[in-house]
Amino acid sequence: MTDDTTQSPEEQTVAEDFKGKIEDVLPEDQSEAPSEDAELAKLREDLATAKQDVLYAKAETQNVRRRLEKDIADTRAYAATGFARDILSVADNLSRALSVIPAELREDEKLKNLIAGLDATGREIDKVFASHGITRIASTGLPLDPNQHQAMLEIPSADAEPGTIVQELQAGYMIKDRLLRPAMVAVAKKPD
Known part of the structure; x- marks a missing residue:
């Protein structure tokens, strides 16, 4: 068995390759990482979209209710x-x-x-x-x-x-x- 502190040349090559791949994935500069401001802007946009969708759903529900009330009134008026x-x-x-x-x-x-x-x-x-x-x-x-x-x-x-x-x-x-x-x-x- 080999000692944990000493690595063979093959193990060193594998470790360096792994370290290089990790560095490729991690951003070197913090300016490239998504900032909190961008995340906050995205969340605000999502919230505005959700509010708009809720308003449209409420309006559609109200329209359906009005149509149903009119149909009921017509049915009563012209049932005979x-x-x-x-x-x-x-x-x-x-x-x-x-x-x-x-x-x-x-x-x-x-x-x-x-x-x-x-x-x-x-x-x-x-x-x-x-x-x-x-x-x-x-x-x-x-x-x-x-x-x-x-x-x-x-x-x-x-x-x-x-x-x-x-x-x-x-x-x-x-x-x-x-x-x-x-x-x-x-x-x-x-x-x-």
């Missing part, structure tokens, strides 16, 4: 839309039935109560529509509004301005501020 569309055909049929009853049948004592009941049912349907924000669209005598009316035919008319609604074929309805069903109308055109 599908049902209302289905009931419109019932109201239309009742209205048509009442409009074709001749005057002599209205005066007949046997049918008077039946007709009064049908009239009351029609008024009740209108009342229920009003309580749920369903309103009838005005049409006859007004200019055609493609957002509320659907022109089904043109009728030559010398009395009405072209583009004016002269006849309502089927009533249109709104539910609050949305179109439930457009009014189907006949529009005046210049006579031939």
Whole structure:
């Protein structure tokens, strides 16, 4: 065995090579080592980035919450839309039935109560529509509004301005501020 204090020439060569490699890795001058100021600046930059990310996350969360609240409010306000569309055909049929009853049948004592009941049912349907924000669209005598009316035919008319609604074929309805069903109308055109 060799003594720890004395090294063979081979051991000295290995030790010098190792020492040289260590010196290559270690900086000779302290100015090349990262300074505390640079580390502090990097930490401040990282903190500013993290703060910005938190602000963006908060803003996005707030936007999602607002959208969700609006969707919930819309769902509540317009939940009855599908049902209302289905009931419109019932109201239309009742209205048509009442409009074709001749005057002599209205005066007949046997049918008077039946007709009064049908009239009351029609008024009740209108009342229920009003309580749920369903309103009838005005049409006859007004200019055609493609957002509320659907022109089904043109009728030559010398009395009405072209583009004016002269006849309502089927009533249109709104539910609050949305179109439930457009009014189907006949529009005046210049006579031939």
